[in-house]
Amino acid sequence: MNSSLILSNILNPPVLFFFLGMLAIFVKSDLEIPAPLPKLFSLYLLLAIGFKGGYELEESGINPQIVLTLLAAVFMASLVPVYSFFILKIKLDAYNAAAIAATYGSISAVTFITAQSFLKVLNINSDGYMVAALALMESPAIVVGIVLVRIFGKSKEKESEKSEFSWSEVLREAFLNGSVFLLVGSVLIGILTGAKGWEKLQPFTQGIFYGTLSFFLLDMGMVAARRIKDLSKTGSFLIAFSIFMPVANAIFGIIIAKIIGISQGNALLFAVLCASASYIAVPAAMRMTVPEANPSLYVSMALALTFPFNIIVGIPLYMNIIKIMGL
Amino acid sequence: MNSSLILSNILNPPVLFFFLGMLAIFVKSDLEIPAPLPKLFSLYLLLAIGFKGGYELEESGINPQIVLTLLAAVFMASLVPVYSFFILKIKLDAYNAAAIAATYGSISAVTFITAQSFLKVLNINSDGYMVAALALMESPAIVVGIVLVRIFGKSKEKESEKSEFSWSEVLREAFLNGSVFLLVGSVLIGILTGAKGWEKLQPFTQGIFYGTLSFFLLDMGMVAARRIKDLSKTGSFLIAFSIFMPVANAIFGIIIAKIIGISQGNALLFAVLCASASYIAVPAAMRMTVPEANPSLYVSMALALTFPFNIIVGIPLYMNIIKIMGL
Amino acid sequence: MNSSLILSNILNPPVLFFFLGMLAIFVKSDLEIPAPLPKLFSLYLLLAIGFKGGYELEESGINPQIVLTLLAAVFMASLVPVYSFFILKIKLDAYNAAAIAATYGSISAVTFITAQSFLKVLNINSDGYMVAALALMESPAIVVGIVLVRIFGKSKEKESEKSEFSWSEVLREAFLNGSVFLLVGSVLIGILTGAKGWEKLQPFTQGIFYGTLSFFLLDMGMVAARRIKDLSKTGSFLIAFSIFMPVANAIFGIIIAKIIGISQGNALLFAVLCASASYIAVPAAMRMTVPEANPSLYVSMALALTFPFNIIVGIPLYMNIIKIMGL
Amino acid sequence: MELVKKVEIITNSLELPQVLKILEKAGVSGYTIIENVTGTGDRGRVINDLGTQALTNGYVMSICTEKQEHQLVAAIEPVLKKFGGVCIVSDAQWIAH
């Protein structure tokens, strides 16, 4: 693998702050970023990338290529949890398999943003509509996950309780969870206000963007590292899954990217979306709808393994694969 | 009404984020901006407009026009609660009438800031000293409200308890509440440090201003929408009051603006100050000094009706009236 | 003393906001900056000065002068608590004497930052490596303080309890406390990413720096003023100590600065480091390791006296001494 | 002062709205909520460091009559069984305004 890619990734301040956060936990520093400060950063990042994506989309307009990419995004977001589920069922019950499958079918916005920042270091272009792909890929896996539980879960519940389940609540949780809502809303506002709005908000949404991302990744490094001890209860099957599944999903994504012919930068973002796993929206939805599954499994896999793997190794690795495959 | 004015207002990112916040509650998204993050935004906005106003005041100096405007501001802030009180007394007891009257006599800083941002979109000038008017209009209504209670409230309290009432505490609450204090303090610092200070702080107080305002209005949209169900208990009299009173106050303000001959931009800001209602400083003061009044009445009127009305309809409407009246 | 220096210091927005914060408490305004917002500002400031220091260090490279300065820093940080201890022992028991000595041996980052901002107003240069001095001076006093307690404290504990004491925990607390860790980490990241990283993060780490500092000092003014009543229990000996010791330490620092021949700007920063006292890292460490000492003593001395004294009087005073001594 | 029952419920924050509905159905005169508490139980450690309530706990306390308490406990039990958490009842006296 091209070592300059790894270096470009690692010598990026946000990634270094991620390391610093992990280190803080490993050496038991009492560094702390108390709640709800990290929430401020994550809301800011969603608003900022949404607004920027919307503005760029307004500038570029819609074309068949964009539509094709977005369809591919929905396709992958629905397919990944299905095959993941059957792989996971080998070792797990239907509840945990479905919850983990949903986790990996969905995406991590901050991994996406870190990949954008990596592209910027390399001076490779990517397009605003990829933010729409990001938004579209967050929810389908939740629905797929719940459908899988409904089909394969041998419900321990009595019939009376089962009737309490409400699809409307599930769909709301899936499509209107805070991060999807803010992201889509910001995209729309970016489209509506165009260049004028962009000019006004640009010092906020762009100027302090990388600094805030660095701060947030510092926190995420701590959050991820804190969960690493939970991995001991996870078992080697799931540990392997948390590393190899993302890579497989990324390669699958890159193949599709090649087929539909999208640019290098967009292909990397697409690969990263396929490879990343959700540790916020999906866990919240699963905690409510599949309480039988163990949150510390799906949260710690996504957060303590897949997330750092993607940030540190995955992003340059997928870029390398893209170059090898000649996109 | 001039539809391009409405459009200019609505296609302003901060206003769109306000809509987005309201929508989040209506569709029951789990989007959340947890306390105390909104406090950060509101403190920031007060510091930033205060500092900017002070700097501009230092640049322009004081003239008779400014003094006249500030006197008009204090006049309106003292008069509005008086006539509001007698209108409200038709249907309410003295406690609630006084508390609501005080609420509408005082102002909402974020409505003022949104009007400033609307003027900026239209490229209409306004002056730094209007921030001083804002500061001066926050407190008098609190004092007027309490005086009205003292006169008209048939006190249920025993004489012994009555003696506990302390004017010094009331005046402190009125003139030294956090928002007035920070605003006035920032104006003074802006005056003292002038161009040098402005240059140093400008990326903070100006650069990220509209972004932070957008973020804050996103939250305020959620806060306002959350209180809309409380309106069902409010009754049609108070609902009508929450819409028509602001318009009447604004027209009254515009007439005064015409008499004293201030510019279009300043007239809009003055009208907005007259029209807006307080949902923070005054409720806090009323909760302490008039505990007999029902907070959910005055808070939900100011927050769920008057505030969104002013942000969405009021600001362009008052501008239209100003144009029609030929200011 | 040169009155223009005092004026330059006082007409600096951050210092004025510090006054404003103190005033808020004195007049009993209900202004409030709720936790954890101040933590956001303090983390930001550490990250920003660390990153900037690291970048400047990478640009300038290492030279013997730098090494000498850093050695002097460690020397002063170890020496100050020793002689402070023996002065304090005149009136206090070994526990309180050691805890206060450690407090004054260590440093206050925000005093350092305010001094940097003062230098900027005066257009006097200082170097990035002084941030490394800051980082190096935070911890040694903690270790010295604990050694002093071990030697001079007539332990009330039984032997069995004494064995619980763990040096590894103390050293971790000393060298890996959150502020040292974040500062050193940010310096290293600044060095590693150099000009490229600086360019990316500059709007964040530099653009909004003075505004955030102003905000933080507004809060610190409130925090300091809140502790002033605690001083009544402190006694005149400790009150005198909190003012004269910093001046003595600063003069001592300036003499050393003259001997090793560092520039005016760096000398001021060095003097301020010697003069300032820690109110966060050291109190935390002392609360854990010397629970016999009274936290309200060392916290209120450092926070309610030494900190405001340095911010308002100390910084221009030390500059004046530096000028008189012909550095 | 009046003899009353003090009911305390700790469960996943996401279930808070459901718990409040149960309280209101039982007709209690009020309740007090502390959000974002953490803890440990059979479902593992709860850390409040993700920007979501999904993985924190909520604490609700309500003063009620003995009759309301019985109704409450019966209604809360299935929620706790499904989503985890505890319900604690003790004796107290109170004055309300």
Added chain:
Amino acid sequence: MELVKKVEIITNSLELPQVLKILEKAGVSGYTIIENVTGTGDRGRVINDLGTQALTNGYVMSICTEKQEHQLVAAIEPVLKKFGGVCIVSDAQWIAH
């Protein structure tokens, strides 16, 4: 362990200073405060989403002797009557440092 009374007071945050004064006057050895709690009572819902404490509740708990408790309850009652809130008393045992 010593038999004591546990007094819990929940009221509007603005009244917290007044409650603490009452506690200090009663001579309690200490108290613990949880700020910004929310809830529902006769005065309606309390939501912590405005940048002010005016509309949140404060929670104070104090361990005291039975005698102090009587004095406390008597002094707190008019505050609760005027500004709302509740005062809960229960039996407990404690050890202090």
Added chain:
Amino acid sequence: MELVKKVEIITNSLELPQVLKILEKAGVSGYTIIENVTGTGDRGRVINDLGTQALTNGYVMSICTEKQEHQLVAAIEPVLKKFGGVCIVSDAQWIAH
């Protein structure tokens, strides 16, 4: 419902980890934590306005058996003696999921 002991511990936040260790050693089935509470006691006022936990309190509550309670109290006492704080025990009933 099961008769249980409710143990509440309030101490300096820095000692929280040590308290949790003691709870785990006593084998309790769980506990609930409220961070950054404030208060007053023999060691003076605790204000939560510095960016550090060093000077705030932590609150821990655990439902346990009487036997565990005895073990707990014995183990907690020296910590409270050294670092300050209080430990409160009361009777309760509970249902866990």
